[in-house]
Amino acid sequence: MKKQLFLILCLVCLNTLYSQTNTIKINAIFNPYDKELRIQQSITYYNNSGEILNEIYLHNWPNAYKDKNTPLAKRFIENYSKSFHFANEKHRGHTNIKSISVDYELSNWETSENQPDIIKISLKEPLHLNGSVKINATYTVKIPKDKFTNYGVDIYTYNLRYWYLAPAIYNNGWKTYSNLDMDDLYIDYSNYEIDLLTPFDFVVNTDLETTLSVKKNINVYKLTGKHKLDVELNISSQNDFIQFNTSPVSIITNLNSEKLNNTVQTDILNRELAFIESYLGKFPHQKLLVNKIEYDKNPVYGFNQLPSFLAPYADNFEWDIKLFKVISKKYIDQLFLFNMREDAWLADGLQTYLMLKYVEKYYPEIKAIGTVSKIWGIRNFNLAKISFNQKYPFVYQFAARKNLDQALTTQADSLSNFNRKIVNKYKAGLGLQYLENFVGDSIITNAIKNYSKKYTGKMTTSLLFFNEINTEKNIDWFKNDYIKTNKKVDYTIQKVKEKNDSLEITIFNKRNFTTPIQLYGIKDDEIKYKKWLIDIDSIKKITIPKDGFNRISLNYESLLPEYNLRNNWKNIDKKIFNRPLQLKFLKDIENPYYNQFFYTPVARYNYYDGLVLGLAISNKTLLRKSFNYKVTPSYSTKSNSFSGSFAFQYEYLPENKKIEKFSAGITGVSYHYAENLTYNTLTNYALLEFKRKNLRDVESKVLGASYTVIDREKTPTLDQHPETNKYNVFNFGFGYSKPGIINDVRFSTNMQVANKFSKVSLTGQYRVLTDANRQFDFRFFAGAFLTNKTETNFFDFALDRPTDYLFQYDYLGRSETTGILSQQIIINEGGFKSKLPVAYANQWLSTINTSVGLWRWLEVYNDIGFVKNKGKSAYFAYENGIRLNFVPDILEVYFPFYSNLGWEITDPSYSSKIRFVLVIKPKKIYNFIRRGFY
Template sequence: MKKHAFLFLIFITICFNKINCQTNNIRIFAALNSETNEIKIQQETIFYNKSKSVLNEIYFHNWPNAYKDKKTPLAKRFIENYSKTFHFANDKHRGNTTINGISANFNTANFEITEENPDFLKVNLYEPLKPKDSVKISITYLVKIPNDKFTKYGVNELEYNLRYWYLTPAIFDTKWQLYNNLDLDDLYVDYTDYNISFKVPKDYEITSDLIGSYYVKDSIKSYGLTGKKRFDIELNISKINGFKDYTFDGQTITSNIISEDLNDDVKASILKREFYFIKTFLGNYPHDKIVLSQIEYDKNPVYGFNQLPSFLAAYNNAFEWDIKLFKMLSQEYIDQLFLFNKREDYWLANGLHTYLMIKYVEKYYPEVKAIGNISKLWGVKNFSIAKINFNEKYHFVYQFAARKNLDQALETPADSLSNFNRKVANSYKAGLGLKYLENYMEDAFVPSLIWNFSYANSGKQVKSEQFLNYLKQKTEKDLSWFENDYLKTNKKIDYKIQKITEKNDSLEISIANRRNFTAPIQLYGIQDKEIKFKKWLTGIDSLTTITIPKSGFNKLSLNYESQLPEYNLRNNWKDLDRKIFNRPLQLKFLKDIEDTYYNQLFYTPVYRFNYYDGLVLGMALSNKTLLNKNVNYKITPSYSTKSNTLSGSASFQYEYLPENKKINRFALGISGSSYHYAQDLSYTTINPYALLEFRRKSLRDVRSKALVASYTLVDREKSPTQTQHIETNKYNIFRLGYGYSKPAILDDVRFSTGLQVSNKFSKLSLTARYRKLTDANRQFDFRFFAGAFLRNKTETNYFDFALDRPTDYLFQYDYLGRSETSGFFSQQIIINEGGFKSKLPVSYANQWLSTLNISVGLWRWFEVYNDVGFVKNRNQKVYFAHENGVRLNFIQDILEVYFPFHSNLGWELGAPQYSSKIRFVLVIKPKRIYNFVKRGFY
């Protein structure tokens, strides 16, 4: 009997160990060469087949090899993000992996690394790996560490910050889960036990969240580091250790995020408070040590802090340090607690993180405003943006994205998200969703459900649908709206109180759903900003009428506390007291956010400049807020300081943004302006227009296509000494145009075509531009223009195609001195039509014109240009035009200078008054500059 019991005990022990050993194991012997920035590695990986399939190969993520050249998926991602640092980096600053040998269960194994996916390593097994069996794979390889200027991970002059620096086995479920390194910090790796021996020069120190010790022998410091059930291992190797340990209750938090104005005791108490706050939601942290690095924060900061100038001191140091560390700590807590596939299934991880941020600020900093102490400044405190709390920024940012049609579904794979949505908007929307579920699920306490789910799934692979299914089991409320629309689509939510009818002691309220998204929403009764009544409404898919008792309130509002991420809040309320104007007028200085209870009119000082008006000072009156609106108007009365006359402009536009259609934006509007086009001579334009902007294939696609139609009416004041025909004074022109652009950083392609029709002429034009940035960082810029009159009965050259400086008879260009023929302002050019810089004897074409403009970069912004063209006028031979010179291309299409050398006029360098032949491009429109800066983020 004892023998049987002993055998049973052995059997149980073997089975138990078999189960425990299902965790992958990696043993690394590494040595850093600080002279060559290389790590020599011997790695032993015990990989367990946890699937039901027989495996003939094992895949590893070889992410260090993503830096090998400019053709890898990572290199292409940099270019997508408008960063060319890696593309033009010296090879010595790039990284790579060199495999010296691989064996599987002591048998030499073949391996494959493809050019298409150099960050995958395929190891072919000598013998098939059956389910629940393991294989020991030994690899000897060399890792060249890249410079940290590309992803912030790598080497700089002071230290090594290592992440994804070794080979990690991929996960196999029904297939191999393989993902390229795209600088998203989302390596999908299974729980692994690590045993690392790392040798560094003795003057270096290693910081990590593993348990470790070291000894020094001769000039080498040898570290022994171990960790159980870990993911990727990050190491900081530095001569000067900038990390500080904060220890409490057996838990150590190490960070190099500094705040010089806070002492260590205050920091420790803040971190302790943060840790236990998160623990009440998620349960025990699985490890004894946490490392929070400045690099990880810099890659994923608290947006808002980094948008405001530091000299403004928007937040006090304690709050700023607290929120920064809480963001990092909560993110690390979630990442170590669960195994998420953050490339494909990230919304729950991001949602929990934002939800915890909301709850933390809600508890400890309910009084802090979104713009911090700036909200208290004179001249600012009366703005609506100064009154919103820190947590209200989440709803504002979601609305910002939604109202520009820039939002994406929460279940969109991370590598398909725009940078703005991946870093900001989608995380905010996910957190707001969880917060809304907390309010909606009154029969279930969501914080407790999160804790229970965390307790049951800590240390396991988790999918978001598991959490959703768990919530559905714990409530009788219908969550299909959240599962099907909130997560899987970018549909917008928009409810409106249509009508209120009083009947005796009750109210009949008609509520309309203005979008194809039926979500539960709360109806509030408000008296003096105090909530007197609250009721959940569900199933409103079109127009619904409900009846409620009339008691104790004078205002009804939907979503009063802005819990639901709604597209439009302005139509959510009505006063019970009938008024002529339901919303009083509110005058505001400068642009602000929406105040849903007022009709806002913003007055903003504006200025512009031209040679004839001088400095034009005006006051823009507009309804445009910081969020896009469907209807916008702007009236700008101005005073011209030089001409001492009144001038100005006005515009009105209706904009419609269809959801998930081929059309992304439709705009219909009218604009007009009146300024001076010459000394003491004014012009007036009226321009009704319609615009169709087509949807991009994805928000990561930089291409754009648009169709525009307009009818421009121009009235130019006639000069007393005018010799031109009166046809140049008053005319109307219909335009139809199509534009295509793909402004990639290496290959910039633009194409446009236009038709113009008036009572005296009709003409057709085509412009194509291709800019190529070569691997040698040399720019080639090709521009082709062709234009021809279909009909021309004009009697002047005013409407002709221009070889050098278009007359701009439609007043669409920002000329500082549009009528000048000499002097500084005449030297301003806007590259259009012929695109020539020198003024040649034949400058206009009344029949057809064709030109080719070429620029070649020699060094940085120093380029040479060469232009050729053919000019055809009636009853004249074709004129061949040519020129060349030097182009200083500081900022393309915004700031450029041209120095002509040679043309049909001969050598211009030696010509008298050469300085008058220099041409410049200067654009001072803030919007153009903003669009240039924001490339790659939206």
């Protein structure tokens, strides 16, 4: 706290005592043929730091694109994007600095290997407080392709942002941050004078003051701006920007609507600007550039999740909200100089708060899914009933229930993409809204106005905002736990007891987070009573008058982002169920006032059951619950029999522990494993998932144990060995994975114990994309029996296709020995693709599987291994062939060439030797798609 107060005092002193503004002058020649900017730049830098400086740092963000080892390049890999990693050098971009001088003397400057987009200039003489130096630089900027960050060159258009050298800020040390495609360059306000030369057929769009002259088919743009942050330019030979003569700020944008005429768009923009100004005051400049790139990178989530052909939102609403989101963000970014890498929550919160207020005022009737909510069959869903603004607490709850949320003060580059782009913005805005509701509407509105008046055009921090909140109420809960932690709020009404004309209500705080919370009296969905409750840190009894309501609820209007709303209310009248039963079709968002049961049609397929049609009955909503169940009675169309499955699971997600999740449950399955032969499994299991280092880390570690009881129906001919019909297996294993997009590492070890055998196994896999964009896949397997008294090969290690005696793999035809379904494989155990003479091992098995990419998904595979059976010499197995690796572990095809069998490709029945991997589990596909987001 002392350090924070010290920083605040420093900022106040700097903003009041030293008002010199840096000046940046740039002479630039734009060369579209070489995709370059040739720049001569001078920076008049004033020392407003409060200390004597011996060096100056410059941000050189164009150089973040120089190669695949920069922080930006590594960030792309973290985000599961490999386009930059394998891009052609000519598409990457860089800065080529020819000279840097200080006060007209050549200066020593350097960059570090870890931060090639930061320049350190060593000064020959110390720069004293309030002194200044003039830095001159001559350099060339190679403009990158725009497919990496959206900024850069497209065919006819150059969108330039962070394209020049800019001094870093000194604030209790130099604040130097590498470009991480987060659009958060931390630089001070400067005065700009830019001379830009372009070919005659190119137009420049900018929010600087512009003067254009033409000399010998060369456009000479003179661009000036006072007290501005970064300068954004759009240079294009096919101009698509329109300037709206709005007041008091002109809007220049290419995010215009083809469906709304110019007059309507202008009226909407005027309304937006007036609304924002009513909270934040006047915008300090005459023009505002709004590039659609800024919207594309931070869209209104909900608009882009619904198919456009449904036209879920009216044209004016959709365009209005898109523009409002971008303009409000740019307004805030220009008004206040926040360190957005370390202190972004207030800027994010103000934008979301303004969005909430704007929609509440002008579009209170709009639903979260728009007009789709009126469609028959959809309108009865709870999702269809929530308003546009109610999506914010829902998304926060989604993250909180999965333990995916992070503190608002978490450094931005440590946030998951899901939290940085969505959840933390929502939580910050909802927090301001709830604080407003607690302390009073005008208090927060006035605080925002006063804060804006004091700190417009100045360096500031979010902590200074609290100084403007004029209230006697205690808001430490908000300053500390709500902002600085990811603690969850969860209150419940334990008991309601009638006492004459009063009610004694027992309220329990289930978490270690104490916030004010409102108690409501409800009758016929109308609020009849409302009261604030404070300081409930454990259990508290309160007494209220019994007057005109039949239901008691906490947080009824969901103004507080609460972890669980299902336990927030009680009926005063005695009823069998506090929450009535509700049967709903398909999965929905939860309604906290009902015990919900969902029934969902499901379909699956296997060769013996045919198309399996069922009805899944579950309590699982779109939000995670601690206890889930799913019962799926089914009918198999081919076998004309009933089948199905069930699952009951309990999950516990501890906070701030080394354990991420503990889950335990029981599952049962009954289907056919062969023609007219059923199998039944009953599995008890427990899993421990260990916490990741952070939410950007893809590493996972899981420890699991299970006990499975299997009953396979005997064949009518009784040709199966009895040991393969009924058996029980205890399984204990550990799995580690770090599935990076360039380097993918997986490791697992397993032990199984049954009546007649016990065995251990180890599997390791390493997948890497080389610098030439060739995939190399290495897999190792070793398994050995500790004891083995079995009389069949049913439980043996398999060289090519495991028998799957635990029924854990998705075989379409698990008992097939001929035909297309027999060619399905799931890479496990030996991992071979050819069917070799010695296919099972009852003693030990060890194999190595490799594949090397030739072009895109075309690879060559080579496998070798040893198969050891009792009383026999080890059998050496080998094979090679072609692998079509369309989607790793989900869709692959193998064409064997050569093996112990010789040249398989010449076999007349070669088509039967082709093997394929096909996984149609929705969860596995979903996990593959969401990589890099959370």
